[in-house]
Amino acid sequence: MATTKELSVEDKLRALYDLQLIDSRIDEIRNVRGELPLEVEDLEDEVAGLSTRLDKFKSDLVSIEEQIKAKKNAIEDHQAAIKRYTEQQKNVRNNREFNSLSKEIEFQELEIQLAEKHIKEMKASIEHKKEVVASSKEKLEQKTSHLKHKKAELNDIMAETQKEEAFLMEKSAEYEALIEERLLAAYKRIRSSVVNGLAVVSIERGASAGSFFTIPPQTQVEIASRKKILTDEHSGRILVDTVLAAEEKEKMEKLFAKM
Numbered sequence: 001m002a003t004t005k006e007l008s009v010e011d012k013l014r015a016l017y018d019l020q021l022i023d024s025r026i027d028e029i030r031n032v033r034g035e036l037p038l039e040v041e042d043l044e045d046e047v048a049g050l051s052t053r054l055d056k057f058k059s060d061l062v063s064i065e066e067q068i069k070a071k072k073n074a075i076e077d078h079q080a081a082i083k084r085y086t087e088q089q090k091n092v093r094n095n096r097e098f099n100s101l102s103k104e105i106e107f108q109e110l111e112i113q114l115a116e117k118h119i120k121e122m123k124a125s126i127e128h129k130k131e132v133v134a135s136s137k138e139k140l141e142q143k144t145s146h147l148k149h150k151k152a153e154l155n156d157i158m159a160e161t162q163k164e165e166a167f168l169m170e171k172s173a174e175y176e177a178l179i180e181e182r183l184l185a186a187y188k189r190i191r192s193s194v195v196n197g198l199a200v201v202s203i204e205r206g207a208s209a210g211s212f213f214t215i216p217p218q219t220q221v222e223i224a225s226r227k228k229i230l231t232d233e234h235s236g237r238i239l240v241d242t243v244l245a246a247e248e249k250e251k252m253e254k255l256f257a258k259m
Helices: 009-033 036-089 095-178 181-193 217-225 242-257
Strands: 200-204 238-240
Touching: 009 095, 009 181, 009 200, 009 238, 009 242, 036 095, 181 238, 200 242, 238 242
Parallel strands: 200 238
Antiparallel strands: none
16 A cells, blocks of 8 residues: 555545545435434433423322321311310300310311312312323323334444444545545545535536536646646635546445445
């Protein structure tokens, strides 16, 4: 394998275009996965959130049931107190004692009414929360099922593409090693600044691929001569001639066929 210093301009252009073809193939693989990994992550967060919410509602139901039980016990205590005060009224010595006990009985009765009101409200709250729990359970089951499906889909894609991506990543590193550091940095900078990741493009119908701006005939001749590395003044992309591009595409297709 030739070292970086031994590469001619033409060899550099070929190495750059080969690297572009490999990296574009990697981009295609990752595009197949698309937003799926993020979608799976979002679904996992949503399922976890729904599960936590459901657990809280269940805990609230237990707490309310305990509060109802406490109120019922309190009602029994108030009823016992009423019974006790009523018995005491039979043995009072004067009206003042009788009235005092009557007030105590009245207070206990009010406490019973208040407790019964609270129990009624809590039972209504239980019914509402039970509806929410049922709804949350259904939503959780749907989201869990959806997550399972998406995970399986992602695993299938990963299984299909992981080997190919690993092979291409290895080849990308090999071709990067052929290219001088300054040129490689320029390639990566251009790639990161364009939406489709194309830093090296061929001339198509007198313009750089994907561009509507015509390249002057003299510049096209210079590109075809492969004596220096030229860029498109509009997009900044590195340009190669159509013949070189076709040759390298054929070579790379053979390489990809080995996967």
